[in-house]
Amino acid sequence: MLFESFNGKDVNDNPAAIYRELVAEDPRYRTTAYFSVKPREYAALHAKYPEIQLIKRFTPKWVYLMARAEFWVLNSRLPNWWHANRRTTTIQTWHGTPLKKLGTDIDHVAIPGQTTARYHADFVTAANRWDYLIAPNQYSQEIFKRAFGYRGRFLSIGYPRNDVLYAADTPDQVAAVKQRLLPGVTGPVVTYAPTWRDDDAIRPGVYRFDLPFDLGEFFRHVSADTHLVIRPHYLVKDQVDIRGYEDRVTVLAETDIAELYLISNLLITDYSSVMFDYANLKRPQLFFAYDLAHYRDQLRGFYFDYTAQALPGPLVTQASSFYQQLDVWRDHGQFPDHVAAQEAFYHRFCDWEDGTASRRVARLIRTGKDEDDE
Missing domain, CATH: 3.40.50.11820 (CDP-glycerol glycerophosphotransferase, N-terminal domain)
Structure with a gap:
């Protein structure tokens, strides 16, 4: 076979x-x-x-x-x-x-x-x-x-790839994966996994990657022991600039993404299908769609209504709102106003x-x- x-x-x-x-x-x-x-x-x-x-x-x-x-x-x-x-x-x-x-x-x-x-x-x-x-x-x-x-x-x-999210979601197993991927990190892990912008090329085969938020400002809105994992598309993994934050940010482009789900306390994404897989863990998600109008209307059409009502977490398009939602997550460990939406999303996409x-x-x-x- x-x-x-x-x-x-x-x-x-x-x-x-x-x-x-x-x-x-x-x-x-x-x-x-x-x-x-x-x-x-x-x-x-x-x-x-x-x-x-x-x-x-x-x-x-x-x-x-x-x-x-x-x-x-x-x-x-x-x-x-x-x-x-x-x-x-x-x-x-x-x-x-x-x-x-x-x-x-x-x-x-x-x-x-x-x-x-x-x-x-x-x-x-x-x-x-x-x-x-x-x-x-x-x-x-x-x-x-x-x-x-x-x-x-x-x-x-x-999906077979999601079986591990049910088989390995115990504190000891998660801690072992976390220690292997992020040695010495003991605090919360936030994973940023955006989709790939296929129209953002520097030249054929080489694509741009710009963080839509400032790393210094990001860390002012999370706890002092929070670690950020950036999961870029493999085509832009060499374009990610984390200079000055190497001790608090790790770029993991090739790691099995299911292992990143297991160690993440919060997932930040935009239009990536990671939202559906991560939802199996019933953990909070934050959607930073800074180019929503362009992506939805010019690049690729969407199948369902990509709005705050349909998503399992807050939808923001501006950096200022993004930082405000990080404050909510830091203070509550979730997004209280989106608990019902998160549950509905789980039943729609994860029931099987x-x-x-x-x-x-x-x-x-x-x-x-x-x-x-x-």
Whole structure:
């Protein structure tokens, strides 16, 4: 069987969660399960995950294994020129609850050399080669069915990558992760995880990253022992400037984001799908959407009403309001005016999550049956 995450960029996300559950249940799968990775990432990933069989994408051995595999477990699309054989079962996990429009719901596709009509047609073609598609919630399932033109079978089970949020959310386990990622940090952890601005390029392939708040002012509105983690997109990780605050700010672009969720007392984001996964922990979130009008109206349309009423925490667009909300969190440990909204958000997007998604997919691979078949 072949696993692949984000077209071979890393060993992570839903495919990695399923792989680890599978080999934990039966270690013999270590010899027949492979992770497909980009050739340029192979050396680093091999050093990081020596226990996992890696295969370089699009090499002759990769072609041989893909052609003979009984299962493909993916979280994004393969090129449409690559077809599965009739004995291969494709499990598409996808990689997030959608806020921004997907697939055929995108009105205008701004990809060089690609027309909107061709993009839509290619997406539908790819989706209808999947035998199974994981949905994290009813909201996503309805969007996937329409936006992907998907007519296959859904696994309505929540996301495997979120299982750890239920399995490892004890004080001792969280403390161990915190000590490993942030040695010596004992106070609250705030994680800032913004989405990537794909129109903010310095030059092709190089993107700008500007913090929308002042670090000095930030720390004047939180407790003295608060530590800030910045989780940027990997394309801008080298553009983050924390000079003068190295002892109180850590940039973690490659760390498993589920581990950042576990150690975070507050998540600050904007339009990123991290809001949906983090909501499983029922911890406070703060939304700093400083470019809301531009992002919503010019870059990507939204699926749901991105307002303070729909979000699980305060929505601010100005730095002054951002600092005021930090004061509220510092004083109360939450946002009292948003408790009801946080609970409603949890029930809308996390009701299917219960920490068993990886186990259910592993069972499907081992037996050919999902629990819903019985």
